[in-house]
Amino acid sequence: MSEIEALLREELRGQPPYGAPQLDVPVQLNTNENAFAIPEDVAAVVAEFIGRELRGLNRYPDRDAVALRADLAAYLGHGLTADHVWAANGSNEILQQLLQAFGGPGRTVLGFMPSYSMHPLLARGTGTAFVDAGREDGYTLSPAYVARAIAAHDPDLVFLVSPNNPTGTALDPAVVEAAYEAARGVVVVDEAYAEFARDPGTTALRLLPGRRRLVVTRTLSKAFAFAGARVGYLAADPELVEKLLLVRLPYHLSSITQAAARGALACAAQLQAEVDELKHQRDRIVKHLRAKGLPVADSDANFVLVGGLTDAAAVWRLILDRGVLIRDVGLPGRLRVTAGTEEETTALLDAFEAAMTDRPEYFATDAEQIEQHSEESKLREPHRAHRPHHG
Numbered sequence: 001m002s003e004i005e006a007l008l009r010e011e012l013r014g015q016p017p018y019g020a021p022q023l024d025v026p027v028q029l030n031t032n033e034n035a036f037a038i039p040e041d042v043a044a045v046v047a048e049f050i051g052r053e054l055r056g057l058n059r060y061p062d063r064d065a066v067a068l069r070a071d072l073a074a075y076l077g078h079g080l081t082a083d084h085v086w087a088a089n090g091s092n093e094i095l096q097q098l099l100q101a102f103g104g105p106g107r108t109v110l111g112f113m114p115s116y117s118m119h120p121l122l123a124r125g126t127g128t129a130f131v132d133a134g135r136e137d138g139y140t141l142s143p144a145y146v147a148r149a150i151a152a153h154d155p156d157l158v159f160l161v162s163p164n165n166p167t168g169t170a171l172d173p174a175v176v177e178a179a180y181e182a183a184r185g186v187v188v189v190d191e192a193y194a195e196f197a198r199d200p201g202t203t204a205l206r207l208l209p210g211r212r213r214l215v216v217t218r219t220l221s222k223a224f225a226f227a228g229a230r231v232g233y234l235a236a237d238p239e240l241v242e243k244l245l246l247v248r249l250p251y252h253l254s255s256i257t258q259a260a261a262r263g264a265l266a267c268a269a270q271l272q273a274e275v276d277e278l279k280h281q282r283d284r285i286v287k288h289l290r291a292k293g294l295p296v297a298d299s300d301a302n303f304v305l306v307g308g309l310t311d312a313a314a315v316w317r318l319i320l321d322r323g324v325l326i327r328d329v330g331l332p333g334r335l336r337v338t339a340g341t342e343e344e345t346t347a348l349l350d351a352f353e354a355a356m357t358d359r360p361e362y363f364a365t366d367a368e369q370i371e372q373h374s375e376e377s378k379l380r381e382p383h384r385a386h387r388p389h390h391g
C-alpha cells in the first residue's frame with residue numbers, strides 16, 4: 001500500500017471512481033444524455049439570461065437561489081412554491097446533500113439494485129452505509145417487497161428510482177406509498193427521467209402533500225438537454241428543504257448556473273417537443289428489437305434495457321465496431337441503449353441487425369427465449385406474488 005493510500009479513509013481504499021467510458025465514437029448512446037443540442041433560439045435566451053449576470057460577477061450569487069427555485073416550482077406545478085424546492089449542481093449534489101444531512105457515519109441508506117450506480121458511491125463518500133435489498137424477478141419492485149426490505153433493515157434513508165436506471169421502467173406509485181408507510185426515515189424518489197414517462201401521472205410529486213419525509217429529485221440534465229450546465233433539484237416539505245442549508249457550501253450554485261437554468265426553464269415548452277421526439281425514438285427501439293425476438297424491458301425513460309444476449313460484452317464490442325457506443329451496465333445478458341436522434345437510432349438498430357446476422361450465436365432469440373420474455377412481462381406487473389431475495 002502506498003503512503004497516500006494508507007492515509008485514505010478505509011472505505012475508499014482500492015475503490016474505482018465513477019467512470020462511464022468517454023470514447024470518441026460517431027454515435028454515442030451510452031450515458032442517457034439528451035441527443036439534441038440546445039436549439040439556436042433557446043441558446044439565445046440562455047445567453048441573454050447569463051449576459052445579465054456578467055457585470056455582477058464581482059458579487060457572490062444568491063446563496064438561496066430563490067428566483068430559480070420559484071421558476072422550478074412553477075415548472076413542477078402540483079401547488080409547489082420556492083420553499084418546497086431546492087437546487088444544486090446536478091441531482092448528484094442534491095443526493096449528496098440529502099446524505100450529508102440525513103445519513104452519514106453510523107447511518108444507512110437502503111437501495112434496490114440494479115439501479116443508479118452513483119447512489120452507492122455517494123453513500124460511500126458521505127460515510128453512509130449502503131444496503132442493497134436487490135429486486136424481484138425481471139428487476140421489478142412490488143409494494144410488499146419494498147415494505148419488507150425496509151422493515152428488515154430499518155434504514156435512515158430509502159432511495160427509489162422511477163423511472164429506474166438501467167431498467168427504464170417507472171414504479172407503480174403504490175410502491176412509493178408502501179415505502180413511505182414502512183420507513184421511519186427519509187424516502188427519496190429519484191425522478192431524473194420523469195418527463196419521458198409513458199404516463200406522466202406516475203410522478204411521486206402527487207404524493208408529497210401530507211408526507212413530510214418524502215423527497216422527489218429531478219434534473220435538467222436529461223429532459224432539458226442541460227447535462228453540461230449541472231443543475232438538479234428536489235421538491236419536499238419546506239422544513240426538510242431548510243435543513244439542507246446546514247450542509248450546502250455557501251454560494252454552491254454560481255450566478256451563471258442559476259441564470260442559465262432560468263433561461264432553459266423559460267423555454268420548457270420548446271424543449272418538451274424534443275422530449276416527445278426522443279420518446280418516439282425510444283418506442284421505436286423497443287418495438288424493433290422486440291420484433292427481432294429480443295426481450296426488452298418497458299421503458300419510461302430515454303433509454304432501453306435490451307436482453308436476450310448470450311454474451312453482453314461481445315455484443316457491446318460488435319455494436320462499437322459499427323460506430324455506436326452503448327452501455328454495458330454489468331447485468332448478465334443485457335445492454336443499455338440511449339434513444340438518439342432519428343439518424344442515430346437508425347444507426348443503432350442497423351448495428352444490432354448486422355450484429356445479429358453476423359454473430360447469431362450471441363443472441364438468444366429462439367422460441368424458448370420469446371416464451372421466457374412473455375413470462376418476464378407477466379412478472380413485471382405490479383402486485384404480483386414475489387420471491388424475496390437480497391443482494
Ligand SMILES: *Cc1c(COP(=O)(O)O)cnc(C)c1O
Nearest residue numbers: 090091092116165192219221232
Ligand atoms: C442521469 C441521472 C441523474 C442525473 O444526475 P445529474 O447530476 O442531475 O446530472 C440522476 N439520477 C439518475 C437515476 C440518473 O440516471
